[in-house]
Amino acid sequence: MKTHVSAIRQRMPSLSACILIVIGILVAIAAIYPRAFTSGNPNAIDPNAILAGPSLRHLLGTDEAGADIYTRIIYGTRLDAEISLFSVGIAYAVGVPLGLLAGWWRGALDEILSRLSAGILAFPIVLLALLIVGSFGTSAPTLIAILALAFLPQVTLLARAQTMAVCARGYVLAARATGLRERRIITVHVLHNITPQLLVLSPQLMSQAILIEASLSYLGVGIQPPAITWGSLLLDASNYYQQDPLYAISTGLVVTIAAALLLVAGDLISRWADPLRRR
Amino acid sequence: MAMSAGLQGEAPSDGVSSGTASLLEVRHLSVTYTRRLARNDGQTRESRHAVRDVNFDVPRRETLGLVGESGSGKTSVGLAILNLIAAAGSVRFDGQEILGLHGATMRQLRTRMQMVFQDPTASLDPRMTVRRIVRMPIKAHRIATGTGIDDLVAEVLNKVSLDTAVMSRYPHQLSGGQRQRVAIARALATAPDFIVCDEITSSLDVSVQAQVVNLLMDLQADLGLTLLFISHNLGIVRQVSGLIAVMYYGRVVELGQSEQIYANSLHPYTKALLEAVPSPDPALETRPTRAYLRADATTAGLHKVWSGGCVYQDRCPFTTDLCRRVEPELGASAAGHSVACHRVDEIRTGTAECTEGDS
Numbered sequence A: 001m002k003t004h005v006s007a008i009r010q011r012m013p014s015l016s017a018c019i020l021i022v023i024g025i026l027v028a029i030a031a032i033y034p035r036a037f038t039s040g041n042p043n044a045i046d047p048n049a050i051l052a053g054p055s056l057r058h059l060l061g062t063d064e065a066g067a068d069i070y071t072r073i074i075y076g077t078r079l080d081a082e083i084s085l086f087s088v089g090i091a092y093a094v095g096v097p098l099g100l101l102a103g104w105w106r107g108a109l110d111e112i113l114s115r116l117s118a119g120i121l122a123f124p125i126v127l128l129a130l131l132i133v134g135s136f137g138t139s140a141p142t143l144i145a146i147l148a149l150a151f152l153p154q155v156t157l158l159a160r161a162q163t164m165a166v167c168a169r170g171y172v173l174a175a176r177a178t179g180l181r182e183r184r185i186i187t188v189h190v191l192h193n194i195t196p197q198l199l200v201l202s203p204q205l206m207s208q209a210i211l212i213e214a215s216l217s218y219l220g221v222g223i224q225p226p227a228i229t230w231g232s233l234l235l236d237a238s239n240y241y242q243q244d245p246l247y248a249i250s251t252g253l254v255v256t257i258a259a260a261l262l263l264v265a266g267d268l269i270s271r272w273a274d275p276l277r278r279r
Numbered sequence B: 001m002a003m004s005a006g007l008q009g010e011a012p013s014d015g016v017s018s019g020t021a022s023l024l025e026v027r028h029l030s031v032t033y034t035r036r037l038a039r040n041d042g043q044t045r046e047s048r049h050a051v052r053d054v055n056f057d058v059p060r061r062e063t064l065g066l067v068g069e070s071g072s073g074k075t076s077v078g079l080a081i082l083n084l085i086a087a088a089g090s091v092r093f094d095g096q097e098i099l100g101l102h103g104a105t106m107r108q109l110r111t112r113m114q115m116v117f118q119d120p121t122a123s124l125d126p127r128m129t130v131r132r133i134v135r136m137p138i139k140a141h142r143i144a145t146g147t148g149i150d151d152l153v154a155e156v157l158n159k160v161s162l163d164t165a166v167m168s169r170y171p172h173q174l175s176g177g178q179r180q181r182v183a184i185a186r187a188l189a190t191a192p193d194f195i196v197c198d199e200i201t202s203s204l205d206v207s208v209q210a211q212v213v214n215l216l217m218d219l220q221a222d223l224g225l226t227l228l229f230i231s232h233n234l235g236i237v238r239q240v241s242g243l244i245a246v247m248y249y250g251r252v253v254e255l256g257q258s259e260q261i262y263a264n265s266l267h268p269y270t271k272a273l274l275e276a277v278p279s280p281d282p283a284l285e286t287r288p289t290r291a292y293l294r295a296d297a298t299t300a301g302l303h304k305v306w307s308g309g310c311v312y313q314d315r316c317p318f319t320t321d322l323c324r325r326v327e328p329e330l331g332a333s334a335a336g337h338s339v340a341c342h343r344v345d346e347i348r349t350g351t352a353e354c355t356e357g358d359s
């Protein structure tokens, strides 16, 4: 009974994890149902308040057209969440199986994948984005595809390297000695043991996605208005940072904090998934 | 010197027991590792023998101790016997040829032949509880179903004297000795006839080593196990094994009943090994004379590629031209067991002259 309780306690998230989970839930609500946080319309213009400072009506002030910045940030959450989640999700859905197979069977598949990955990695992502956007135009799906392609080699190479490391461990040989099927060894021992390391990377990539989206918007090849992303807000804000510093600071902070929180989340996730690092 | 009864009588010619009685028959077993050299083309390969033309039998319910220093190829023999690495030659288990088997047939056989590895920290998945670790083979071979699985887990844990409370623990929450017991429990879960024990005590504290060895011996008696007991510790091997094979650089150089080898070892390498074993009674301990090791002996010989002649020539004090040219075969000695040495008769009668300094 006692061991049971301690086992449950071990599985319990720490205080910092609780805070992050709450923030994550709030962000999810903002993305799915922004009205929960603001009654305003992100595109409603108040001609009497252009680049106004913070007030009770406009918590973070208004932008150059007189729209409420706070409302626009809240409404920008959805696209940023979608872009980061889907791009990283696709990269994982494709990259983990590829890396696993390459690391397990090695051989020609491994060789081809490693070279392809190195090729993609060597290509500057912003240049890649400019090329693709130039031929396909900007849209959320295009951006997601670009980011997924950019993240794919990182995920594949990580899964491959971790698989190879795990395969060299005694327990994989021991599992073969006991007579487990290869498929079982891969899913039970290998996948299970590379998951923590894979999980650490996912929030890092999501934070990269947010930052890359912001920089692409800044270059004018991001998501186009009227769609709102944090990156597009940052671009607008940067034009008026002298008149309204709070505009730039608040949007910039949102991007920075989101990226930083994701990094912290990555570490916590890996800690939680790894019984050796769990307190 | 008194001849020990039994084994030698049955097979006086080669020091191994007669074929049909043996659970395991190893013939001409060779293991070659090939590694790719880090050159520009990436295609240059270097291969070297880890095991070369090894022959021995393990009779049912007996223990063969496989001794030899690090790098002599003991683990490779164990892995090859279980068909876990590529090997040439023949390994017959209960009359059935194993090398080259694969798929369902081999998996099925694995229930009867298991392995316990050197380092339980490595051989146990750190992300699995003890319950899950021991369940793996049971479920893989459908040995039990439903609640029977956990009953069987408890039963094998009981066999290795572990409290069932450890079931919910992770390996890192256990002591070294407990971990090795879990590894033994996992091997026992499929009710095997034969277990390869690869240096199962070498990662443990000295105080725990004896417990694990005693446990293994009790298990062998209770369950009628046949064991290949790999170790570099002759003291422990003597305790558990009725038969001993001494390996050097991929070759078995001396093979026979342990009593005989301890009392009357003939190969210079075996003699050197025995001299290195501390006596259990300090008062009786004599200083190692190292008479059977050349003064300039190093382990460097183990890493060069074998180029003919006796494998022990570089370290042997009795090396002659013949030893450098012709490799001695493992053959019956006048003492009764098998030795692979050209000068075995001179060594036995004590007339062998040192050739140290010749080279």
Ligand SMILES: Nc1ncnc2c1ncn2[C@@H]1O[C@H](COP(=O)(O)OP(=O)(O)OP(=O)(O)O)[C@@H](O)[C@H]1O
Pocket (backbone or CB within 6 Å): B033, B034, B035, B049, B050, B068, B069, B070, B071, B072, B073, B074, B075, B076, B077, B232, B302
């Ligand atoms: N996977 C491998 N690839 C290449 N060479 C190997 C491999 N495994 C072992 N060897 C080499 O084969 C030889 C025999 O190794 P093996 O592990 O069988 O020896 P051992 O007697 O078990 O040694 P130890 O007491 O250190 O466990 C050594 O020289 C080793 O370097």
Ligand SMILES: [Mg+2]
Pocket (backbone or CB within 6 Å): B074, B075, B076, B198, B199
């Ligand atoms: Mg070994």
